[in-house]
Amino acid sequence: MLNYTERLDITFHALSAPARRSMIDRLSLGPMSVKELAGPLDMSLPAVIQHLQVLEASGLVRSAKQGRTRRCHLEPRALDLIEQWVAKRRTQWENKLDRLAKALGE
Numbered sequence: 001m002l003n004y005t006e007r008l009d010i011t012f013h014a015l016s017a018p019a020r021r022s023m024i025d026r027l028s029l030g031p032m033s034v035k036e037l038a039g040p041l042d043m044s045l046p047a048v049i050q051h052l053q054v055l056e057a058s059g060l061v062r063s064a065k066q067g068r069t070r071r072c073h074l075e076p077r078a079l080d081l082i083e084q085w086v087a088k089r090r091t092q093w094e095n096k097l098d099r100l101a102k103a104l105g106e
Helices: 004-015 018-027 034-038 045-058 076-103
Strands: 061-066 069-074
Touching: 004 018, 004 045, 004 076, 018 034, 018 045, 018 061, 018 069, 034 045, 034 069, 045 061
Parallel strands: none
Antiparallel strands: 061 069
16 A cells, blocks of 8 residues: 555655646646547557556546546545645744744734
8 A cells, every 4th residue: 555655755756747636727628538638638549548657547537437538526535635745834924924923024
């Protein structure tokens, strides 16, 4: 089983590519076929499938075969990991800035 840091690294890696972020954006509107996801991207279908594999490995996207079509959908709970990481850093910085403001007498 992956630990927290490994899961976070995999998730950030999955979101590091603009094409994968674009896929996430579009899947946030609802499930789509691989062909629908590939439509606006300027890349081959095999390249799109490779990007999808990275997203699936991170847990951000799930796909299932429906007849002859592979449908993909977003797993929004997988974004909770990043949200928690960002929230912790935001809280740390807000606390530091509050202490600085207090020290400066503001």
